[in-house]
Structures are given as C-alpha cells and as structure tokens.
Amino acid sequence: MPDRWTIAFDADDTLWHNERFFRSTQSRFVELLRDHAGEDHLRERLLAAERRNLGRYGFGVKGFVLSMIETAIEVSAARVPASAIGEIMEMGREMLAHPIELLPGVERAVQALAGEARLMLVTKGDLLDQERKLAQSGLGEMFEAVEIVSDKTAPVYAAIFARHGIIPDQAVMVGNSLKSDVIPVLEAGGWGVHVPFETTWELEQAEAPLAHPRFRQLDNLAGLPAMVAQIGL
Template sequence: MARDLTTIGFDADDTLWQNEQFFRATERRLTELLADHAPDVDVAARLLEAERRNLGLYGFGIKGFTLSMVETAIEVSGGAVPAAVIAEIVAAGREMLAHPIEILPHARETLERLAGHYRLVLVTKGDLFDQERKLNQSGLGDLFEAVEIVSDKSADTYRRVFSRHGDGPARAMMVGNSLKSDVVPAIEAGGWGIHVPHELTWVLEHVEAPLAAPRFRQIDDLGELPALIESLE
C-alpha cells in the first residue's frame, strides 16, 4: 500500500454512520409543530439562521440544534408559542440523542481491512457525550488507535491530531463526507483529503471541491478506499 502513508483519519457522522437524516426529519417536525403559530414563515430558513448565529456559542451537535429550535420557535411566533410546543421540541432533541446508530455501507469491512496496516484515528466534531455514545454503540471503537472529538476542524486541528497520533500530516489522510471540514483543511495541513459524498450534507458544510489540489481524491463509497490507497504507491 502507499509507502509514505502511515495514518488515516476518519470522520464519523455521515461517513461511518447516518446523522444528517435525523436532523432533517426533526426540522420537518419543527415546521409541523409551528404551522399554527407561524403559518407564513419559512421555519427551516429561520432555523438555519439561528444555527449559523449560534455556532460560536453552542458549537456543533444535537444540543445546540435543539436550543436553536427553541429560539426559532419563540422568534417566529413573536413569543406566543405555547409551553407545550416547547416541550415537544425538547422531546424531539432528546429522541435524537437516543436514536440507534445506523452504520453506513462498507464502513466496517473497510476499517477492518485497513486496521493493522495503518494507524486509524477517528476525528469528529460535536458534543462529547453524544459522539462517545455513538462510537460505543457502533461497535467500531476497537478499530481505532485514537479518538479525537474536537469543537471544530481546521488545518491546525489536523496538524495537531496527525502529529500527536502519527508522523505528521504529510504522511496522513483524512476521509470524510464534508469538503469544508474533512477534506479542504486536511489538504491545507499538508495531508491527503478523500471526499466520500453523502446524499445529505448540511448546507453550512458546503464549499467548492479543491479539484486542482494534488492530494484531493473523491470516491463513491468507503468500499473504494483500499483500492484508492493502493493506487497512490
């Protein structure tokens, strides 16, 4: 396999297991709950505004999303939303935190094939408790030599992670569904960035693909990753 590559980082949400679909379903539920209280409002758009505004305060994850839903409900209803609706919104967030993990196709077999040949590192952002819960339920934890749950992903993040758990970013690869979080900053740090598109990607994670970058690659699913690595020799 690629002789200079020693470390492979994997994103978690929507790379190893489903995630965004639960946010979308809860967003639709919020719209339904507020239909009688804000009938002429684009609730999804207002929720996105709140999420964008609150990222610096709440970070990524379900808890911040739930708080943004509550804030949106209060704003679009002019403060008239009933307490019962707020309770349902909170309950919807709690349900998301308890939802069973759905592993994506090829995730387990790809990790099993690569483990032992490379240092595998899980690099995920979001709420600490929730990410730990999902990793434990996934049954994939033993395949990783290290786990990094970070508040955000930047080039500095990957420099630190791959220096701590590997031989530096130049000999590392990051695999994930988000161009903005998983691919572009990993390449900026000096590593490989492998994009595995997911059918649902949060709009705040959208950026242009770095097509001109020599260390950028895209694959259709994780099952293609071992062959890609072999082609990099």
C-alpha cells in the same frame, strides 16, 4: 513504507447515518410551528439561528435543539406555548437516543485497513453523544486514537498531527464534508478523501478542490482500501 500511514475517519454520515435524523426532526419542527410561520420561512430562520449559534453552542444535537427553541420564540413573538418547547426538547432526546446504523461498506473497509495503517476517528459534535455512537457502532476497537473536537480547521488538524507524531503527507482524512473533512486537511498538508453523502447540511457545503494533487473522491467507502494503496500506503 518508511513510516506508518495514518487514516482518519469522520463519523457522522461517513461511518453511520446522522443527517437523516436532523432532517426528520426539522420537518417535525416545521409542522409544530406551522400556525406561526410558513415552512420556507421557518427553515430559513432555523438555519440562520444555527449559523449564529455555532460559536456559542458548537456542533451537534444540543446546539440544534437550542436553535429550534430560539427560532420558535422568535417566529411566535414569544407566544409559543410551553408544551411546544417541551415537544422540541423531546425531539432532542429522541435524536440523542437513536440507534446506530453503519453505512454500506464501512465495516469491511475499516477492517481491511486496520492492519495496514494507524486508524483514527476525528469528529466534531457533542462529546457524550459521539462517544455513545462510537461505542454502539462496534468499530471502537479498530481506532488507535479518537479526537472529538469543537471544529475542524487547518490548525486543529495540524495540532492533531503534532500531538500524535503524524507526518502530514502520510495522513489521509476521509469524510463526507468538503468544508470540514477535506479542505482544512489539505491546508494542513494531508490527503483529503471526499465520500459524498446523500444529503449535506447547508453549513457544510463547499466547492471541491478538484485540482489539488492530494484530493481524492469516492462514491463509498468500499473503494477506500484500493485508493489508499494507490497513493502509497
């Protein structure tokens, strides 16, 4: 190959478990507020608060906790007890301390590709939390660059490519979110590899660009080395 390829990975629910902690915390939140609203209504109001607050708080645990507090105040007509707010904050602290569990095939795939291409981590969320998870994952030394961004859009990926001297059509982005990890990368000129996770946050759902020539899909990361070899690495 005339130039070195770059393979970038998303972090949460691509390399390690994450959404399961949000789902379990949401269930605890619903139980905590069950005297004020029904489950479906609570989940709808919380999702609406998350969508409304993304521009203010960004992605990650802290914004999720603030959205839960906001929802609790709204559905209780400002009568939610301070003890319940304290419990919500404790849920957030537990989420920020949960241990890292790599997804199947991740470590082997990353190790196999580390000597063949420049590896990057491109993720969004709380800066300190993402740094903690990367440090605990045991994968940190395999990545030549780490980008923790507030959002993933085509201009953001284009800026990352430019900043690191990456030729877009020799860049592969791997992730579980079509909306964040695939579609904007394709728009920026790179390759998008979708590795679906068991659950997807409602605000990350999108239609798969099946007809796009630089779109690929895998069941899990175990097949990634063979796939990138097929596209020319």
